[in-house]
Amino acid sequence: MARVRTAVLISGSGSNLQALIDAARDPDFPAEIVLVVSNRVDAYGLERAQAAGIAAKIIDHKQFQNRADFDAALDRHLRQANIALICLAGFMRLLTADFVAGWRDRLMNIHPSLLPAFPGLNVHQRAIDSGARFSGCTVHLVRAETDSGPILAQAVVPIHQDDTAQSLAMRILVQEHRIYPFALRLMAAGHVTIKGDRAFIRTVSAPTQAMINPDGRMDIGV
Numbered sequence: 247m248a249r250v251r252t253a254v255l256i257s258g259s260g261s262n263l264q265a266l267i268d269a270a271r272d273p274d275f276p277a278e279i280v281l282v283v284s285n286r287v288d289a290y291g292l293e294r295a296q297a298a299g300i301a302a303k304i305i306d307h308k309q310f311q312n313r314a315d316f317d318a319a320l321d322r323h324l325r326q327a328n329i330a331l332i333c334l335a336g337f338m339r340l341l342t343a344d345f346v347a348g349w350r351d352r353l354m355n356i357h358p359s360l361l362p363a364f365p366g367l368n369v370h371q372r373a374i375d376s377g378a379r380f381s382g383c384t385v386h387l388v389r390a391e392t393d394s395g396p397i398l399a400q401a402v403v404p405i406h407q408d409d410t411a412q413s414l415a416m417r418i419l420v421q422e423h424r425i426y427p428f429a430l431r432l433m434a435a436g437h438v439t440i441k442g443d444r445a446f447i448r449t450v451s452a453p454t455q456a457m458i459n460p461d462g463r464m465d466i467g468v
């Protein structure tokens with residue numbers, strides 16, 4: 247079976263890119279990472295692409311007059327490379343509604359919260375400050391509104407009482423590296439059907455157990 251030609255768009259470290267590259271090393275993985283695009287020249291993820299022998303392209307947003315021109319150049323490059331699926335992985339640019347519409351249901355993103363809670367930036371501090379006991383991460387299909395769109399997979403991660411934004415980010419990132427390859431596998435294998443705002447996935451089931459935080463004995467005898 248031909249593997250689905252996939253591009254990963256990055257702006258920084260690219261640890262999620264690495265997780266996707268590692269998963270796609272398996273010849274049975276239904277997607278192949280054939281292109282990495284960065285809008286920043288200094289993104290470490292470019293080195294990861296090079297180390298993996300994957301074509302890497304820098305499209306520096308600062309070279310463009312406006313968002314639409316940047317997105318048009320990006321779009322052109324992706325189409326020239328015959329890309330079928332796009333994974334945003336720490337790509338820190340808002341995409342225009344036109345671009346998003348042109349890649350509808352073929353554009354995935356990972357966000358480090360349990361969407362629809364905490365879209366946008368400064369996510370971990372906001373989650374801690376809210377007093378929530380859980381946060382997590384979400385892989386979703388992209389719609390025009392930031393961090394919205396049909397949810398493909400989520401991981402729930404407990405918030406600890408002594409967490410900093412950094413410690414929580416690290417705990418969540420570990421789970422990001424698990425769910426992004428999983429969600430890409432489901433998409434590339436054609437197991438996902440979109441109905442309205444929801445993604446329905448064949449071949450998977452939901453866990454039956456709930457998680458409680460604080461953990462431990464709940465009969466504390468008071």
Ligand code: GRF
Nearest residue numbers: 259260261262336356357358
């Ligand atoms: C991740 O937390 C991702 O969810 C967010 O930005 C971070 C990127 O990390 N959108 P990396 O570049 O994949 O290491």
